[in-house]
Amino acid sequence: MQRYKCIIAYDGTxxxxxxxxxxxxxxxxxxEKALGKLxxxxxxxxxxxxxxxxGVHAKGQVIHFDSPLNIPEDRxxxxxxxxxxxxxxxxxxxxxxxxxxxxxxxxxxxxRYKISLGRTKDPFNRNYVCPFPFALDWKAxxxxxxxxxxxxxxxSFCSAKSEVEDKVRTIHSIKLFESGEDEITFQFIGNGFLYxxxxxxxxxxxxxxxxxxxxxxxxxxxNSKNRDMAGKTAPAKGLxxxxxxxxx
Amino acid sequence: MQRYKCIIAYDGTxxxxxxxxxxxxxxxxxxEKALGKLxxxxxxxxxxxxxxxxGVHAKGQVIHFDSPLNIPEDRxxxxxxxxxxxxxxxxxxxxxxxxxxxxxxxxxxxxRYKISLGRTKDPFNRNYVCPFPFALDWKAxxxxxxxxxxxxxxxSFCSAKSEVEDKVRTIHSIKLFESGEDEITFQFIGNGFLYxxxxxxxxxxxxxxxxxxxxxxxxxxxNSKNRDMAGKTAPAKGLxxxxxxxxx
Numbered sequence: 001m002q003r004y005k006c007i008i009a010y011d012g013t014x015x016x017x018x019x020x021x022x023x024x025x026x027x028x029x030x031x032e033k034a035l036g037k038l039x040x041x042x043x044x045x046x047x048x049x050x051x052x053x054x055g056v057h058a059k060g061q062v063i064h065f066d067s068p069l070n071i072p073e074d075r076x077x078x079x080x081x082x083x084x085x086x087x088x089x090x091x092x093x094x095x096x097x098x099x100x101x102x103x104x105x106x107x108x109x110x111x112r113y114k115i116s117l118g119r120t121k122d123p124f125n126r127n128y129v130c131p132f133p134f135a136l137d138w139k140a141x142x143x144x145x146x147x148x149x150x151x152x153x154x155x156s157f158c159s160a161k162s163e164v165e166d167k168v169r170t171i172h173s174i175k176l177f178e179s180g181e182d183e184i185t186f187q188f189i190g191n192g193f194l195y196x197x198x199x200x201x202x203x204x205x206x207x208x209x210x211x212x213x214x215x216x217x218x219x220x221x222x223n224s225k226n227r228d229m230a231g232k233t234a235p236a237k238g239l240x241x242x243x244x245x246x247x248x
Numbered sequence: 249m250q251r252y253k254c255i256i257a258y259d260g261t262x263x264x265x266x267x268x269x270x271x272x273x274x275x276x277x278x279x280e281k282a283l284g285k286l287x288x289x290x291x292x293x294x295x296x297x298x299x300x301x302x303g304v305h306a307k308g309q310v311i312h313f314d315s316p317l318n319i320p321e322d323r324x325x326x327x328x329x330x331x332x333x334x335x336x337x338x339x340x341x342x343x344x345x346x347x348x349x350x351x352x353x354x355x356x357x358x359x360r361y362k363i364s365l366g367r368t369k370d371p372f373n374r375n376y377v378c379p380f381p382f383a384l385d386w387k388a389x390x391x392x393x394x395x396x397x398x399x400x401x402x403x404s405f406c407s408a409k410s411e412v413e414d415k416v417r418t419i420h421s422i423k424l425f426e427s428g429e430d431e432i433t434f435q436f437i438g439n440g441f442l443y444x445x446x447x448x449x450x451x452x453x454x455x456x457x458x459x460x461x462x463x464x465x466x467x468x469x470x471n472s473k474n475r476d477m478a479g480k481t482a483p484a485k486g487l488x489x490x491x492x493x494x495x496x
Contacts, residue, residue: 011371057372081369089369121329121337123259124305124376 001066004076005096008061010088012236013127018052018061027052027061027088034083035065049102049109049244053196055236057128059112060091062244064102100246108172108245111188111198114238115206118182129183130202130238136184136209138176144208145174145186147218148201155225157201158194159233167194167225174201187242196233204231249314252324253344258336260305260484261375267299275300275309275336282331283313297350297357297492301444303484305376307360308339310492312350348494356420356493359436359446362486363454366430377431378450378486384432384457386424392456393422393434395466396449403473405449406442407481415442415473422449435490444481452479 008027016024020032028046035044049062071079076093084090099105116122116129117136148157151170158167171190179185186205188198204221207213213221213231221229256275264272268280276294283292297310319327324341332338347353364370364377365384396405399418406415419438427433434453436446452469455461461469461479469477 009371011374086374087371089371091368120339123257123335123337126259126334128372 001068001098002070003064003066003096003098003100004093005100005102006063006065006076006080006093007091008058008063008088009091010058010061011127012052012055012057014087015054017054017056018048018050018058024054027058028063030084030088031063031065031080034080035067037083038079039067039069047102049106050241052239052241053236055127056239056241057237058241060243061241062102062106062246064096064100102244105246106192106244107247108189108191109193109241110243110245111193112240112242113186113188113198113202113234114179114240115184115186115202116182117184127237130235132206134210136206137211138209140211140215141176141205141209143215144205144213144218145176147215147222148205149174152222153225154194154197154222156221156227156230157197157204158227159196159200160227162195164194169194169197174205176205199234199236199239200227200230200232202234202238206234207231249316249346250318251312251314251344251346251348252341253348253350254311254313254324254328254341255339256306256309256311256336257339258306258309259375260300260303262335263302265300265302265304266296266306266309272302275306276311278332278336279311279313279328282328283315285331286327287315287317295350297354298489300487300489301484303375304487304489305485306489308491309489310350310354310494312344312348350492353494354440354492355495356437356439357441357489358491358493359441360488360490361434361436361446361450361482362427362488363432363434363450364430365432375485378483380454382458384454385459386457388459388463389424389453389457391463392453392461392466393424395463395470396453397422400470401473402442402445402470404469404475404478405445405452406475407444407448408475410443412442417442417445422453424453447482447484447487448475448478448480450482450486454482455479 018027020026020028031046046065073093077090080090114129115132119133149171155167173189175187208215266275268274268276279294294313321341325338328338362377363380367381397419403415421437423435456463
């Protein structure tokens with residue numbers, strides 16, 4: 001058996017999230033279906049770096065799988081892409097050592113969140129950015145972000161549904177930049193993110209930018225360990241799992 | 249009654265084209281439904297500058313309609329957008345004189361065709377560009393385009409299904425330019441375009457670029473008045489009705 005590491009992009013709009021489930025079309029489900037076809041219907045299990053929710057996109061999700069097939073790496077890309085639906089695309093497949101694990105070997109992740117400031121209804125970005133047609137104080141947003149960088153207990157920035165015990169995570173950087181006409185992007189890099197964490201961070205920074213939250217209250221919000229203290233959860237459609245980092 | 253001129257953008261992916269028809273979701277149908285709601289279910293007829301096919305997008309389609317309602321122009325935009333589905337967006341509404349006609353007053357149109365040269369499967373542009381992951385000779389494409397500019401009988405560049413008698417049209421300009429990473433755009437401006445004409449022009453220029461058609465044969469192809477002599481019809485998804493021109 002050979003272990004393969006594979007980078008996949010997907011448009012999350014029409015998926016019920018990454019993780020396989022009894023009902024609904026999922027990224028993992030489509031991947032396992034495609035691999036099944038390439039393995040004469042023998043089940044091939046796919047392990048991802050983590051889940052993404054319904055509507056959340058990926059530019060660089062990483063998965064691994066094991067296969068007895070000896071296929072060159074570029075032929076894997078073509079074969080899988082021809083079996084996958086149009087809204088998922090394999091970017092690369094490479095041989096990995098048997099101890100590589102898409103989830104447990106990951107040392108960090110980059111997420112991006114796209115926000116449209118435009119006041120005009122744009123049918124082309126309806127599934128790909130979060131509309132926020134209000135005035136934003138850039139300095140207040142950067143100040144709010146600066147308090148979130150570092151190692152903190154992010155309980156206040158995690159969905160109450162989360163069953164994870166340890167909510168301490170390290171955010172290495174948060175950058176805000178213009179990414180197009182009337183479009184801004186928030187870039188988050190960290191060692192790991194809790195359930196809904198990037199969407200709550202985004203919602204909170206936007207509330208700081210629109211004056212609903214005082215940026216200087218961020219340390220207090222972190223210390224409260226109370227989800228209700230932070231801002232609203234920003235919608236799924238603006239969120240992209242951009243990159244997963246591994247050592248080597 | 250007041251006549252209104254209205255500019256609308258739509259993502260053509262999930263529409264069975266612009267024009268209303270017994271079956272299928274159409275742009276005109278959704279517009280008339282939205283206007284019906286604003287007029288207590290009284291039918292309001294919408295007239296467009298022309299049809300677009302299923303899958304073809306619009307950045308600036310123009311329509312007109314008549315209404316007894318006296319609503320400020322910006323309130324029309326908000327009211328219509330709140331009634332329309334997410335994949336269609338009103339960009340502007342303005343009062344027009346009673347003799348303005350979206351189709352007959354138009355003096356020209358701009359279409360753009362987007363082509364992706366990338367060799368990587370990109371799930372995010374699957375409905376918005378035509379993939380063409382092959383080498384292209386830019387000079388050959390510009391030479392082919394130069395023969396198409398001007399006033400010609402475009403029978404060779406018109407679907408055989410067309411019932412229009414007069415196939416003489418004037419193309420004012422064709423420009424080819426890079427529009428993103430691995431993306432090029434063909435821009436066509438003319439006094440009018442026949443059924444499938446922009447898609448056949450695009451297919452032909454691409455065949456000149458990939459060496460299947462000699463650019464110097466373009467005059468011969470025009471003179472043949474034979475659809476079979478020109479290139480293939482490029483797919484709908486790369487085509488955008490960009491702008492409609494009116495005098496004044």
